[in-house]
Amino acid sequence: MDQKILDQLKQCSKDEASYSKLKELYNELESRYSKVSKQLSLLEQAIKHDYDSILITELDLEKPGPRIVYVNDGFTKMTGYTKEEALGKTPRILQGEKTDRHVLDRLKERLIEGQAFFGHTVNYKKDGSEFINQWDIHPLTNKNGEITHWVSYQRDITDRKETSKVVFDANLDFDNLVEESKKTFVDLDVQGNIISSNSSFKNLLGYDADEFKTIKVWDLVVDEDKKEMKDLFSDFDPEKLEENPYPWEFIKKDGETVRLEGKVNYFVSNEETIIRIHFDNISLRERIIETLKKKKKNLENIVDKKDEFVLRFVINEEGQTGCKFVSEGYTAITGLDPDAVINDGVKNAVHADDLRVIEEALEKAFEGKSSSVNCRYKTSDGDHISVVQSFKPDYGSDGETVESVKSVAMIELEVE
Incomplete structure (x- = not known):
């Protein structure tokens, strides 16, 4: 001694x-x-081969946050903070401008529930440099099963993120995988074979995973769409991809059809190109629109008043966007004078938080791209009314130049 x-x-x-x-x-x-x-x-x-750093904190999650009671040498190497500098502080010392609040909120929610968490976001080293920190956080319990501390296994995955070999989004944690599964997507190889698909895609078409193993993706669509799919996927070339989604009609196992709109992307995993198609259910969307139309009709019958108004936008000689026409529905719905919109545009007619959304939609429309946005218009009683507003380009006689943009604003209704 x-x-x-x-x-x-x-x-x-x-x-x-x-x-x-x-x-x-x-x-x-x-x-x-x-x-x-x-x-x-x-x-x-x-665990050193799986994680760079170990961090243990106290239980309390309220501000200023759980205090750090233990870090290993890997933490010091990864972050630049010595043990003495880290102990007694909170993990907030690693956070900064680009740290994703959504990930942090989800992390806190999981810990409050006493659950483990897996995720990653941008963190900052002592010298201010950024790195992508992946966490695997678990509760530590005493002999009575009561949570006393949190242990966080951490890894710097910056290099891995930069290789474009990461399949999931940077904000995705295990809980979000459940939400991700509600989306409809399928993964293909470069010859159009189905590698995998999520439950939503399988359930939508009525097939199981084993049945998909023997099916080319173009075997699932109607004859009119087979050629386009074969040209795109039988010998995949990224240069062929279009930016806009592809509308295809799929045949379900029971013989019924469903129209889907596919957004095609690709990534590299283990040196193999994987094609991922995210689908939007057009058939479902059309049923929703029909429901909206029915509700629109019912509203008109019940209250006998306008539930939409029309605006037309042009670009003047100075290159500024202005409004040259406002329908009478605007006054019926908002109670305000349409001349104010014609004179000043929509900047004083809509909620300040929604102005940029409308400006971007107008920019796209004058570039020839139709779109719809949700926004709020001011009313004479000082309140706001929510609308779904569409923006559609109107072309001139040459069929190429957008001369004006027609915009229809419809009162937003709930869909049963």
Whole structure:
């Protein structure tokens, strides 16, 4: 035993008996400490290939946040903070401008529920440099099963993200995989074979995974769409891809058809090109629109008033966008004078938070791209009314130049 420690124990002892007892207790504590340190070292060695850093915090999640009670050497190497600088602080020392609040909110929600969390976002080292930190966080419990601390296994995955070999979005955690499964998508190889698909795609068409193994993707569509699909996927060339979604009509296993709109992307995984198609159910969308139309008709019958108004936009000689026509429905719905819109545009007619959305939709329309947005128009009583507003380009006699943009704003209704 170190002589300085023996001297301190001697000073704290009132006699030889108490001195002997203190040495015995110290030796026992030192032995326990050595055993725990070895176990911790073995644990760190076991996971060092999967994680760069280990961080343990207290339970309290309220501001200023859970205090750090332990970091390993990997944490110091990854972040630049020494153990002394990190202990007593909160993991917020790693956060900054680009740290995704959505991920942090989801993290806190999971921890409040006592659940594990997996995710990643941008963090910052002591020197201010950015890195993408992946967390695998789990609760630590006592012998009564009560959560006492949180342990976070961390890894810098910046290099991996830059290789374009990551399949999932940077904000995706395990819980979000459930939400992701509600979307409809399928993965193909470069010859059009179905590698995998999510439950939504299988359930929509009525096939199981084994049945898909023997089917080319173009075997699932009507004859009119087979050629386009074969040209695109039988020998995949990214240069052939169009930016706009592809509308295809799929045949379900029971013989019924469903129209889907596919957005095609691709990525590289283990040096293999994977084509991923995200689908939007056009048939479902059309049923929703029909429901909206029925509700629109019912509203007109019930209240006998306008539920939409029309605007027409042009670009003047100075290159500025202005409104040259506003239908009478605008006054019927908002109670305001349409001349104000004609004179000043929509900047004073809509909610300030929605102005940029409308401006972007107008820019697209004058470029020849139709779109629809949700926005709010001011009313005479100082309130706002929500509308779905469409923007459609009107071409001149040459069929190429957009001379004006027709915009229809329809009162937004709920769909049963």
